[in-house]
Amino acid sequence: MRRRLWVVGGAAFGAALAASLLFPTTATEAGGLGLLSLYSLARMFAAYALALVFAIAYGTTAATNRKAATVMLPLLDVLQSIPILGFFPAVLLFFVSTFNGSPIGLEISVVVLVFTSMAWNMAFGVYEALSTIPHDLEDAATEFGLTGWLRFRRLMFPAAVPKLVYNSILSWTNGWFFLVASEVFAAYGTTYTRPGIGSLIAQAGSRADVGGIALGLAALVVIVLGVDALIWRPLSGWADGFRIDVPRGETVRTVRPYEWLRWIPRFPGMWRRAATRFKPVSHVYVGASLRLEHAYARHPSVPKTIRRVDLALFLVVFVIVVSAGLVGLAGLFLHLPADAGEIPAAALSSFARLVVAYGLAIAWTIPVAAYVGRSAKASRILTPVLEVFASVPATALLPVIVGFALAVTAHASFGLQVASVLVALFSMQWYLLFNLIGGVRSIPGDLNEAARSFGVRGWTYWRRVLLPAIVPSFLTGSITAWGAGWNALIVSEYFPFTRDVHVEGLGWLLDKATFITGDSQLLLFSIFMMIAVVLAMNKLVWRPLIRRATVRYRVEAA
Amino acid sequence: MTKKKVILEVNDVSRSYFEGGKEFKALEHIRFDLYAQDFVCIVGPSGCGKSTLLRIIVGLDRPTSGEVLFEGKPIEAKNPQVAMVFQSFAIFPWLTVEQNVELGLEARRVAPSMRAEKAKRYIEIVGLTGFENAFPRELSGGMKQRVGLARALATDTVLLCMDEPFSALDALTAQNLRDEILELWSDPALPPDAVLMVTHSIEEAVYLADRVIVLSGRPGRQVAELEIDLPRPRNRREPEFYGWVDDIYSLIV
Numbered sequence A: 001m002r003r004r005l006w007v008v009g010g011a012a013f014g015a016a017l018a019a020s021l022l023f024p025t026t027a028t029e030a031g032g033l034g035l036l037s038l039y040s041l042a043r044m045f046a047a048y049a050l051a052l053v054f055a056i057a058y059g060t061t062a063a064t065n066r067k068a069a070t071v072m073l074p075l076l077d078v079l080q081s082i083p084i085l086g087f088f089p090a091v092l093l094f095f096v097s098t099f100n101g102s103p104i105g106l107e108i109s110v111v112v113l114v115f116t117s118m119a120w121n122m123a124f125g126v127y128e129a130l131s132t133i134p135h136d137l138e139d140a141a142t143e144f145g146l147t148g149w150l151r152f153r154r155l156m157f158p159a160a161v162p163k164l165v166y167n168s169i170l171s172w173t174n175g176w177f178f179l180v181a182s183e184v185f186a187a188y189g190t191t192y193t194r195p196g197i198g199s200l201i202a203q204a205g206s207r208a209d210v211g212g213i214a215l216g217l218a219a220l221v222v223i224v225l226g227v228d229a230l231i232w233r234p235l236s237g238w239a240d241g242f243r244i245d246v247p248r249g250e251t252v253r254t255v256r257p258y259e260w261l262r263w264i265p266r267f268p269g270m271w272r273r274a275a276t277r278f279k280p281v282s283h284v285y286v287g288a289s290l291r292l293e294h295a296y297a298r299h300p301s302v303p304k305t306i307r308r309v310d311l312a313l314f315l316v317v318f319v320i321v322v323s324a325g326l327v328g329l330a331g332l333f334l335h336l337p338a339d340a341g342e343i344p345a346a347a348l349s350s351f352a353r354l355v356v357a358y359g360l361a362i363a364w365t366i367p368v369a370a371y372v373g374r375s376a377k378a379s380r381i382l383t384p385v386l387e388v389f390a391s392v393p394a395t396a397l398l399p400v401i402v403g404f405a406l407a408v409t410a411h412a413s414f415g416l417q418v419a420s421v422l423v424a425l426f427s428m429q430w431y432l433l434f435n436l437i438g439g440v441r442s443i444p445g446d447l448n449e450a451a452r453s454f455g456v457r458g459w460t461y462w463r464r465v466l467l468p469a470i471v472p473s474f475l476t477g478s479i480t481a482w483g484a485g486w487n488a489l490i491v492s493e494y495f496p497f498t499r500d501v502h503v504e505g506l507g508w509l510l511d512k513a514t515f516i517t518g519d520s521q522l523l524l525f526s527i528f529m530m531i532a533v534v535l536a537m538n539k540l541v542w543r544p545l546i547r548r549a550t551v552r553y554r555v556e557a558a
Numbered sequence B: 001m002t003k004k005k006v007i008l009e010v011n012d013v014s015r016s017y018f019e020g021g022k023e024f025k026a027l028e029h030i031r032f033d034l035y036a037q038d039f040v041c042i043v044g045p046s047g048c049g050k051s052t053l054l055r056i057i058v059g060l061d062r063p064t065s066g067e068v069l070f071e072g073k074p075i076e077a078k079n080p081q082v083a084m085v086f087q088s089f090a091i092f093p094w095l096t097v098e099q100n101v102e103l104g105l106e107a108r109r110v111a112p113s114m115r116a117e118k119a120k121r122y123i124e125i126v127g128l129t130g131f132e133n134a135f136p137r138e139l140s141g142g143m144k145q146r147v148g149l150a151r152a153l154a155t156d157t158v159l160l161c162m163d164e165p166f167s168a169l170d171a172l173t174a175q176n177l178r179d180e181i182l183e184l185w186s187d188p189a190l191p192p193d194a195v196l197m198v199t200h201s202i203e204e205a206v207y208l209a210d211r212v213i214v215l216s217g218r219p220g221r222q223v224a225e226l227e228i229d230l231p232r233p234r235n236r237r238e239p240e241f242y243g244w245v246d247d248i249y250s251l252i253v
Helices: A002-022 A024-030 A033-064 A066-081 A084-098 A103-131 A135-143 A148-182 A197-206 A210-240 A268-277 A279-298 A301-327 A338-374 A376-390 A394-408 A412-441 A445-453 A458-492 A506-516 A520-552 B050-058 B097-107 B112-125 B141-153 B171-186 B202-208 B239-252
Strands: A184-187 A190-193 B006-019 B022-035 B039-043 B065-070 B082-085 B159-163 B194-199 B211-215 B220-227
Touching: A002 A210, A033 A066, A033 A103, A033 A148, A033 A197, A033 A210, A033 A301, A066 A103, A066 A458, A066 A520, A084 A103, A084 A148, A084 A184, A084 A458, A084 A506, A103 A148, A135 A148, A135 B082, A148 A184, A148 A197, A148 A210, A148 A394, A148 A458, A148 B097, A184 A197, A197 A210, A197 A394, A210 A376, A210 A394, A268 A279, A338 A376, A338 A412, A338 A458, A338 A506, A338 A520, A376 A412, A394 A412, A394 A458, A412 A458, A445 A458, A458 A506, A458 A520, A506 A520, B006 B050, B006 B194, B022 B050, B022 B065, B022 B194, B039 B050, B039 B202, B050 B082, B050 B159, B050 B194, B050 B220, B082 B141, B097 B112, B097 B141, B112 B141, B141 B171, B171 B194, B171 B202, B194 B202, B202 B239, B211 B239, B220 B239
Parallel strands: B022 B220, B039 B194, B039 B211, B082 B159, B159 B194
Antiparallel strands: A184 A190, B006 B022, B006 B065, B211 B220
16 A cells, blocks of 8 residues: 555656756646645535534524425425536625625635635435434433533534545545636636636646646545545544444445545554544534533523524625526616527537536446446555546636647637537546446345346346446436536636637526627526526426336345 | 422423324323332333333423422422433443433532532443443443443432333343343432333333333324332243233234
């Protein structure tokens, strides 16, 4: 394990050395990489902290208050399917004008954008975990008098931990995608830039500076994997301790995202040392929380009030942000914008491109997942490679993909179509792949052995065992992948920093309306169209499929 | 019997569920009293509402009509003197054995040192000394139920309610636990004062109980209340024992 790390580290160092010799100008830039990474990371953590607080408050309220849930859950559903980047210019403008154009306004809007890409999924996770606590456990908590803060600390929070951590990892990946996209933003004729890894890559892309792109991507991979190794992997190990036992023999459907990150070291010694170092701090915390708890016990309404205030604050901010976008778009239905006629055709061509990307993703992920999921050796060798590739958000690959597509195709407009499909593919494929690997792994050994003992092999094995068994994880992966695909439209159909070129589609219409013409009506119509398509697909395609799949294809052992 | 102190009164309890405007009766007109030093088993076919009845008795559910009084006052779920042992153990997987046992005390804001002392004592009583810091997933089924038992006893419990506590355990472990519960119950220095247990096993009821309350299926009606006057310790092979089992069996079928 350690030797492999040395090899990887040595290769990285060698590559860095070669790069600095080949591209001396970018090598001087490299000195600033550390600081830029810190900026980007700080934004991510700020957004994550907000998302965490929001998710816990929103999820607990929805799970414990049935009346509130009837409003809160559909709202979450809609929020999840909103193309977030579409609202970004409005958010940006609002904060920039609020802070009189100071960088603080820009920073806040970047954090808000990343927050919106993280929060819904996590809130949904908390709700789901809390609403599936076994009845007996809830009864026991009631029976032994757990109420208020103690009930939250002893029952609800621990029960939510596994799902919360799992969804946090997904959200974090999602966050990188939007962070990279939002560090450079052109809106209303102005380019807004904040220093960070994402803007470094985008700017290198617009200069066609290959060394800069490579440097930025390498730094990004190191940061993403570093955060995985130092934070998410230990956290998911910790979260395993909060799993509620499922009856023996029943397979757990949830994919443990970090099962295949075994090759990344866990640094137990470092954590232990850190723990002893921080012991005094944690003692202070325990003391304080005890005192707080006594205070709560005397005033049971306090935690409730805090939760309400927290939610209210969020709602106020949310309403302000959304209405700031909407107020500027008043007089919407009075006269249709000139370009409105293009919307259906644009939606169709975007959809067609996503279908192609989805088809490509299926075509390569199913065989690879079957191979990696069934062979320990393949898994050992391939998973680290796949992980490194998956760690790069598609938005960071934009310059590379566009350059590649234009270089390999003869016709420029065809090349752009290829680029657009590729960006969508890179946004979608990893969700599918890792869900499928999890699905293949969770086929019970008994089932495989039974198949072998009956001589079921080859195509019959695929048709009768493997494919049916992975249907549920295939659907889960598909939903996530499609969500990512829709979100990618805004960056996959218009490439302002790379070449200032575009292809026809809903994403391009959105981009044109917001960044070029400032046509707020067209913007709103395009967003509505996208929300309508996404919601329709969720309700009419995915949900019914999942409902049927859980009845028919759920693998249950004994 | 009438001279004994009444601790629990179940007064004409009925419970119905409403679905789509239709009424489904789960329990009808259940009434019985429970005395100090009593060991009562409720038996009945599956789906007769016996678990619902127990949930109502400990205050986790409310009757549609009628009432449950504990020491003369309406029962509340958080009343620490009535504690529950669950069929599925319902111990918290993220808490250690000791933390699980302390749960009811923690909820009553007993000081940490007192909590630990009490928890230690009851962990010892149920024979889990040495496992204080183990997590439930490291324990066998029988040990998990011992944790559930220690947790239920730790709050100076007067009435111990158990919902099919042994049905998820293997036969040998179940028999050991049955005998230990009898020992605890008959020891005046230790809680509980009285035990109320729901079971579908008639044999188990005859082995344990002073009195057996027999419910009929759907809706649950009280068919009989029988006093088992066999001497303790009871022998399952004796013809009198089987006489009782057959009597109750014929009442249910």
